[in-house]
Amino acid sequence: MTVRVDRYRCGYCGACVGVCPNVAIELVETWIAVNDELCESCSICVKICPIGALEVVGG
Amino acid sequence: MIIKKRYDLVVVGAGPAGSSAAKRAAEAGFDVLLIEKRQEIGDPVRCAExxxxxxxxxxxxxxxxxxxxxxxxxxxxxxxxxxxxxxxxxxxxxxxxxLERKIFDRVLAEEAADAGADVMVKTLATGLIREDGRVAGILGRSLGRAVEVRAGLVVGADGVESMVGRWAGIETTLxxxxxxxxxxxxxxxxxxxxxxxxxxxxxxxxxxxxxxxxxxxxxxxxxxxxxxxxxxxxxxxxxxxxxxxxxxxxxxxxxxxxxxxxVCGPIKRTIADGLMLVGDAARQSDPVTGGGILNALDAGVIAGDVAAESLEKGDVSREALKEYEERWREKIGASLARSLVVKERLVQLSDKDLNTLAHSIKDKDIARMGLFDLLSLLFKTNPRLLWSLRKLF
Structure with a gap:
């Protein structure tokens, strides 16, 4: 399980990065990078996304 | 523009906090690098301005x-x-x-540059260099190329998505x-x-x-x-x-x-050996209004001053950087803590409660009041509804 970013929707604001308890997300320049190794699919980032660009996938 | 291998101070993030810190330290004569991961400073905007x-x-x-x-x-x-x-x-x-943040932020970065700081955009910090148990620089990518920059001191002004603090073991998760x-x-x-x-x-x-x-x-x-x-x-x-x-x-x-x-209010710690956090990275935005620009500027100046003083003394230990911690808390800490108490209550209120509060003061002479006076009046008029704020007034 991990989190997938809809790049067409994402506004690369970094809100998801700030709430990730596992430091699994990073806002690189204009895209969100998710580290699948660290992501525990807690879905806090999904709920926090102001624009609905994240979803938990797999597993 | 060549990024040198070594600076006195490296500031990560060219928002209001980072640029003020860089400017102050550069004005004091130190060799400063200010990096911004975006290719344009101030864009995209993430602010009501x-x-x-x-x-x-x-x-x-x-x-x-x-x-x-x-x-x-x-x-x-x-x-x-x-x-x-x-x-x-x-x-x-x-x-x-x-404000027009796209221009405001750029002007602040230009002021840092005028003061002598090196400024580089499209330059991302990807990690910290550690030496003798302290932060001693950053690893990064500049225009896509790997860079390694040593620094006497690092300031993390990398916003709500801050990594710098977490890399150094400071808990900033919201x-x-x-x-x-x-x-x-x-x-x-x-x-x-x-x-x-x-x-x-x-x-x-x-x-x-x-x-x-x-x-x-x-x-x-x-x-x-x-x-x-x-x-x-x-x-x-x-x-x-x-x-x-x-x-x-x-x-x-x-x-x-x-x-x-x-909107978490003041966090426990914003320093580590060789490192200070400032602005949204240090969670210094106001819990009630969400305003962060002025606090970022205030804290940025303090961070720049303390950076200069610590570098001057040759002591950038966490103990020495406590000076930053103390000064920013003295300047904005009480107001952040107070706002947090207010926010924690406000977010619990129902629409009916909010209407009650508004009705209670709508005929009073509030036109010339500031936010704090208004809250104080609201408390006096509705002590039961706002009992948790009693220690503020």
Whole structure:
């Protein structure tokens, strides 16, 4: 399980990065990078996304 | 422009906090590098762009290039539409500017450059260099190329998405109840006057508010903040779209802004050996208003000063950097802590409670009050509803 970013929707604001308890997300320049190794699919980032660009996938 | 292998100070992030810190340390004669991961400073905007005039003037001479509009006061709407207006001249909080952050931030970075700091964009920090148990520089990528920059001291001004602090073992993760998740449209073709408007309502914005800030020329920043713990995926943009369709049906959207605003109040620690955090990275934004620019500027200046003093003494240990911790808390810590108490209560209030509060003071002479005086009056008029604020007044 991990989190997938809809790049067409994402506004690369970094809100998801700030709430990730596992430091699994990073806002690189204009895209969100998710580290699948660290992501525990807690879905806090999904709920926090102001624009609905994240979803938990797999597993 | 060549990034050198070694600087006295490396500042990560060229927002208001980072640029002020870089400027101060450079003015004191130190060799400073200010890096920004975006290719353009100040863009994309993640801000409602409102700030008190007095606070801005403390730091920089007002310049029409980055002032989009001036506002005379604030209008707060209760859920049932009850209107409260505060417009005290000189209160500093309510009388303000709506900035053009894209230009404002750039000008601040230019000032750092004028003071002698090296500035480089499209340059991302990817990690920290550690030496003898302290932060001793950054690893990064500049225009896509790997760089390694040693530094006597590092300042993390890398915003809500800060990694620098977490890399150094400082806990800055925001719980969902500690962040406002926000969306904003810059609208063209709206009729607004020179007041900032705030709409409080759990229906419109659960645990947050909707704002309308004039930007001049028939434009306005219309945005929403929803408390993270009460939001769902995409809720801010959906609620905002609904609000705009209803209230500004003929407006055109010329910019979309999204962002997260820390509302956790002062965090326990903002320093490590060889490192200071500042601005949103240090969670220094106001828990009630969400305002962060002035606190970032204040803390940035303090960080720059302490950086200069510590480098001068040759001691950048956590113990020495306590000076930064103490000074920023003295300057803005009490106000952040107070705002946190107010926020924790405000987000619990029902729409009925909010209406009750508005009704209780709507016929009183509040026009010249600042936010704190208004809260104090609200407390005195509604002690039961606001009992948890009793220690503030």
């Amino acid at each position: 409102g700030a008190g005039k007095r606070g801005i003037k403390r730091h920089i001479k007002p310049d029409p290039r980055w002032i989009a509009a001036e506002v005379r006061g604030s209008r707060v709407f209760a859920p049932d539409g009850t209107r409260l207006e505060i417009s005290e001249e000189g209160s500093g909080v309510e009388v303000g500017y709506v 719980a969902p109840g500690d962040i406002e998740t926000c969306a904003q449209f810059l609208l063209k073709g709206v009729e607004v006057d020179d007041y900032c408007e705030f709409y409080l309502s759990n229906r419109l914005a659960p645990g947050g508010y909707v704002w309308v800030f004039p930007k001049g020329d028939g434009m306005a920043n219309v945005g929403i903040g929803v408390l993270g713990s009460r939001s769902e995926s995409g809720m801010p943009i959906e609620l905002l779209t609904r609000f705009v369709n209803k209230n500004f049906p003929s407006a055109r959207v010329v910019e979309v802004v999204v962002g997260g605003v820390p």
